[in-house]
Amino acid sequence: MFPRRGALAYSEPAPEPQRDDIFIEIEFCQKNKHGQDICGDFFRTEKFLDQDRLISVLSDGLGHGLKANILSTMTATMALKFTASDADLLSSAETIMNALPVCRVRNISYATYTIVDIRKQTDISIVEMDNPPFLLIRNGEALTVPFQVVESPALDGRRMKTYTLEACPEDRLVVISDGISQSGIGSPEMKLGWRVEGCKRFVLEQVAADRTISARALAANILEEALKKEVDRRAYDDMTVGVFYFRQPRRMLVLTGPPFHESRDSHFVNVFENFKGRKVVCGGTTSKIVARELKRNIVDHLETTDGDIPPIATMPGADMVTEGLLTLTRVAQLLERGEKSPRRNAATMLLDLLLESDSIMFLVGTKINEAHQDPTHPMDLEIRRNLIKRIADSLERKHLKDVLVRYV
Numbered sequence: 001m002f003p004r005r006g007a008l009a010y011s012e013p014a015p016e017p018q019r020d021d022i023f024i025e026i027e028f029c030q031k032n033k034h035g036q037d038i039c040g041d042f043f044r045t046e047k048f049l050d051q052d053r054l055i056s057v058l059s060d061g062l063g064h065g066l067k068a069n070i071l072s073t074m075t076a077t078m079a080l081k082f083t084a085s086d087a088d089l090l091s092s093a094e095t096i097m098n099a100l101p102v103c104r105v106r107n108i109s110y111a112t113y114t115i116v117d118i119r120k121q122t123d124i125s126i127v128e129m130d131n132p133p134f135l136l137i138r139n140g141e142a143l144t145v146p147f148q149v150v151e152s153p154a155l156d157g158r159r160m161k162t163y164t165l166e167a168c169p170e171d172r173l174v175v176i177s178d179g180i181s182q183s184g185i186g187s188p189e190m191k192l193g194w195r196v197e198g199c200k201r202f203v204l205e206q207v208a209a210d211r212t213i214s215a216r217a218l219a220a221n222i223l224e225e226a227l228k229k230e231v232d233r234r235a236y237d238d239m240t241v242g243v244f245y246f247r248q249p250r251r252m253l254v255l256t257g258p259p260f261h262e263s264r265d266s267h268f269v270n271v272f273e274n275f276k277g278r279k280v281v282c283g284g285t286t287s288k289i290v291a292r293e294l295k296r297n298i299v300d301h302l303e304t305t306d307g308d309i310p311p312i313a314t315m316p317g318a319d320m321v322t323e324g325l326l327t328l329t330r331v332a333q334l335l336e337r338g339e340k341s342p343r344r345n346a347a348t349m350l351l352d353l354l355l356e357s358d359s360i361m362f363l364v365g366t367k368i369n370e371a372h373q374d375p376t377h378p379m380d381l382e383i384r385r386n387l388i389k390r391i392a393d394s395l396e397r398k399h400l401k402d403v404l405v406r407y408v
Contacts, residue, residue, distance in 0.1 A: 022121045022169055023249040023358040026056060026400055027216040028242035029223040033064045033179070034234035040068025041177045041240035042076045047400060048084060054118045054400075055083050058242055060131060060177040062110040068238065071100055075111040083117050083127075089162070093129065094154045114175045116244065124173075126163040132181045132196050135174040136165070137207055142200050170211075171246045172218065174203055179239035180222065184229025194229050214356055215243035249402070251277030252357035256324060257365030257384045258285050259408040268408055269293040271363055272317075278353060279317065283324030286365065291315060306345030319353065322346040328387050335394035359402040360395060362388050366407050 028043045040063065045056040057079045061071030075096055082092035100111060112130035119125075126134060128147075136143045147161040167173070176199060185193035202225050206218055213221075222241045227233045253275040259268050269290050272279060281287045291298050296316050304311040309330060310323035323346065330347035331354070333339075341348050354360060364384060388405055395401040 021248060022167075022246050023402070024054060024118065024121065024400075025215040025245040025247065025358060026054075026242065027214070027219045028058075028240060029219040030241075031179075031223060031227060031235045031239040033236065033238045036065045036238070038066055038069045039240070040064045040072060040238040041179070042069065042072035043240055043242050044076050044080060045400060046080055046084070052120050053084075055080055056116045056118075056175075056242065056244070057083075057113055058131065058175050058177060058240060059111050059113040060179075060238065060240070064238060071111040074100060075113050079113050079115050083115055089127065089150060089160065090152045093160060094152060097155060097158075112177075116173065116175065118167075118244075122167040122246070124163075124165050124167055126165075128161045128163075130158060132176050132178055133161075134163075134176075135172075135196075135200055135203055137172040137174070137203060138168060138170070140204065140208055142204060167246045169246060169248065172203075172207065172215070173244040173246075174199075174218075174222070175242045175244075176222070177238060177240040179235060179237035180226045180241055182237060183226040183235075183239065185236065187229070187231070190229065194226060199226075215245040216355060218245070219243040247358075249358040250356065251275075251359045252353060252361070253277060253279045254282060254354075254360065254362045255280070255290065256282040256286055256328065256362065256388070258283075258289055258367045260366040264408050265289050266293060268363065268365065275361075277359075278319045278357060280350060280353060281315070281318050281321045282328055282350070283322075286324065287313065287315065287321045290318070304345060304349075306343055309345040309347050312346045312349065320346075320349060322350055325384065325387065328384070328391065332387055332390040332394070335391060335398065338398070354391075354395060354401075355399060357401070360392075360404070362392060362403070362405045364388050364405060364407050 026045055030039050030041060032039045040061045041059065043058045045054065047054050057076040059072040059076040061068035078096045078099065114131040114134065115127040117125040136145055145163050145165050147163045149159050150162055151159040180199060181196050182193040184190045199222065203222065206213055206221055219241050223239060226239055227235065230236055253272065255272050259265055272290060273294065281290055287298055294317065298313050298315045298321060300311055300313045302311050309327060313321040315321050327346045327350060331351050334341060334347065334351055392403040392405055396403050
C-alpha cells in the first residue's frame with residue numbers, strides 16, 4: 001500500500017506487478033444538494049503507517065446543510081476512531097448513534113455510513129450501515145461479495161452488513177451515498193432513480209473503455225453522470241462517490257534546482273536518465289544541466305504561456321519541462337487550497353501529473369539561485385526547499401501519495 005521501497009529504487013528496473021507492491025489510489029468527489037452551501041455527506045481517509053493500514057469512512061447525515069454535515073462529520077470521525085482501535089462493532093455503532101444530536105423537526109438522530117478498513121494492501125473489511133452497497137470491479141465484472149448481518153435492539157431495527165475480502169491488482173472498489181443512486185428520481189426516464197444497478201453499468205462501461213482509468217477520473221465521471229440525471233443538473237440530494245483503485249504504483253520523478261556542487265551534475269542527471277516512470281524537470285538552469293549532460297535539445301512552447309506562469313518546454317526523455325519557482329509556487333497554492341483550476345498552463349499540467357501518480361520522488365538541488373534572493377520578489381516566492389516541502393506535505397496528507405524528497 002505504501003511502496004516506499006519503489007520510491008527509493010530510482011536506479012533499478014521497474015518491478016513487475018506483485019501483490020506486495022500495490023498502491024491504493026483513493027479519490028472522492030462531492031456535490032452539495034442544490035441551494036446548500038455545505039455538504040451533508042462526509043468522506044475521510046486516514047493512514048496508519050505503523051500498522052500498514054488504511055481506513056476510509058463515508059457518512060451521510062440526516063437531511064441537508066449544516067445539521068446533516070454535523071451528523072455525518074461526527075459519525076465518520078467516531079467510526080474511524082473506533083475502527084482504528086478495533087473496538088467491538090455493535091457497541092461502537094450504539095455509541096455513535098447515542099452520541100449524535102437529535103433533530104428537533106424529526107425527533108431522531110440518524111446518519112448512515114460505510115467503513116472500508118484495509119490492512120497490508122489487500123485484506124479488506126467493510127461495514128455498511130444503511131448506505132447503498134459498494135461495488136467491487138474485477139477483470140471487467142462486478143463481483144457479488146457475501147456478507148453477514150449484525151443487528152442490535154439498541155439500534156432501533158437498523159442492521160449492519162459486514163464483508164471480508166481480499167483485493168487483487170487492478171481491482172476497483174466504489175462507495176456511494178444515496179444521492180448518487182437516487183439521482184434522477186421521479187423523472188419520466190427513471191422514476192426510481194439511477195439506482196445502484198445503473199451506477200454499476202456506468203462504472204463497467206468506464207473501465208471497459210479505459211482499463212487504466214484512475215480513481216480520480218472515475219470518481220469525477222460517476223458524479224458527472226449522476227448530475228446529468230437531475231433536472232438542470234441541480235442535485236436533489238447531497239452526492240458523494242469514493243473510488244479505491246488497487247494497482248502497481250505509478251512512479252514520478254521531479255528534478256528541480258541545480259546541485260550544490262557542479263561535480264554532482266552527472267549523478268543528478270544519471271538518476272533522471274535511469275528512473276522508471278514519469279519524469280519532469282522544473283527550472284531553467286536545471287533543464288540546461290540535463291540537456292548539456294545528455295546532449296539533448298529543449299524546445300519551448302510559447303503558446304502555453306498563461307499570465308505569470310511561463311510556458312512549458314519539451315525535451316527527449318522528459319514528460320514535461322517547466323520553469324522553476326513560479327510554476328512550483330502555483331502548484332503548491334492549488335494543492336493547499338484544494339482548487340481545480342480550469343486554466344491550462346504549466347502549473348495545472350504539472351499538478352495533473354502529480355495527482356495521477358502514486359509514488360513521487362523529488363530530487364532537489366540545493367545551490368542558491370541569487371536571482372531569487374531579491375527582496376522585491378513576491379513573498380510567495382519561497383526558496384525551493386521550503387516550496388517542495390509544502391508540495392510534498394499536501395500530496396501526502398491530502399492525496400495519500402508516497403513522497404520521497406532527496407537533496408543534492
